[in-house]
Amino acid sequence: MTTAYAIKDTILDVIGATPVVRLPWLSAQLGLSIHAKLESLNPGGSHKARIALGMILEAERRGILVRGSQQTILEPSGGNTGMGLAMAANVLGYKVLLVIPDNYSPEKQKLLRLFGAQVVLSNSRRGNNSHGEMAMEMALENPSYVMLNQQRNPANPQTHRLTTALEIIESFAERPVECFVGGIGTGGHITGIGETLRAQWPQLRVFGVEPQECDLFKNQHAPHRIQGLSIGLIPANLNPDVLHGMVKVSLDECLAMARQIMAHEGISVGISSAANFVAISKLAGELPRDACVLTMVYDGVESYLSYFD
Numbered sequence: 001m002t003t004a005y006a007i008k009d010t011i012l013d014v015i016g017a018t019p020v021v022r023l024p025w026l027s028a029q030l031g032l033s034i035h036a037k038l039e040s041l042n043p044g045g046s047h048k049a050r051i052a053l054g055m056i057l058e059a060e061r062r063g064i065l066v067r068g069s070q071q072t073i074l075e076p077s078g079g080n081t082g083m084g085l086a087m088a089a090n091v092l093g094y095k096v097l098l099v100i101p102d103n104y105s106p107e108k109q110k111l112l113r114l115f116g117a118q119v120v121l122s123n124s125r126r127g128n129n130s131h132g133e134m135a136m137e138m139a140l141e142n143p144s145y146v147m148l149n150q151q152r153n154p155a156n157p158q159t160h161r162l163t164t165a166l167e168i169i170e171s172f173a174e175r176p177v178e179c180f181v182g183g184i185g186t187g188g189h190i191t192g193i194g195e196t197l198r199a200q201w202p203q204l205r206v207f208g209v210e211p212q213e214c215d216l217f218k219n220q221h222a223p224h225r226i227q228g229l230s231i232g233l234i235p236a237n238l239n240p241d242v243l244h245g246m247v248k249v250s251l252d253e254c255l256a257m258a259r260q261i262m263a264h265e266g267i268s269v270g271i272s273s274a275a276n277f278v279a280i281s282k283l284a285g286e287l288p289r290d291a292c293v294l295t296m297v298y299d300g301v302e303s304y305l306s307y308f309d
Helices: 024-030 048-061 080-092 106-114 130-141 155-162 164-171 188-200 251-265 271-286 301-308
Strands: 020-022 033-038 072-076 095-101 118-122 179-183 205-211 245-249 292-297
Touching (some): 024 033, 024 251, 024 271, 033 164, 072 080, 080 095, 080 106, 106 301, 118 130, 155 164, 164 188, 188 205, 205 271, 245 271, 251 271
Parallel strands (some): 072 095, 095 118, 179 205, 179 292
Antiparallel strands (some): 020 033
């Protein structure tokens, strides 16, 4: 039996090895060859399952976490990392306490609680990093909690260097990627993937995506509704040298693009995933015709249905 069809020991063994698909309709519209790595097909429904497991395994390796101990993992998360942590914690024997901004999707909050996570809401009016600040306060008050801190944890980009990026290189063995587009939240995936792909393909251009209200390079952060992007600070895990530029997108553009991708490509995309495709559409004029472009579908639309009311 081939490895792909072998029986896995736990759901954690299914994380990664996600497929890459070409988007024929959008490619024709923009005169590019556009591809997406479907990270939404990971267990837990997003690319964050990778780093959730990666951070736990690294903490175990360092003796900070002990499997089966029921230690409490504390994390500020907008939802997807929290989902990955809750899923992994259930299998590995930990408890999870998540701090989430109160303006994040109620669907995700409900789902996290169904997975057994304790969810605490932060006041989003205190800024885009209100959940991070609240989690730090809780960590100081509860020294037994283990805060993995995806914003600063080097296991975040390292997981993508060792898994996601290598999968991409294998997928594009016959034609190199010329442009990679990704959103910036913690900075982990665009750093880990961008560094590794640029080492493999030196001519690769890497662009980050941010809400139109924000400016990463000017350290300007403002409230916005594109969950997962621009978390209110320049993340420690971000290597800005990997970026060739930033592309601004609006929520309305993302919602319209999500509808188009689902209608024409049959792919369920969340808001930050749709933002990547909006950014590609804005970059199309400065890229060579038929350039090979890669982005990520981080998660599906299912957690954002209230945006479409």
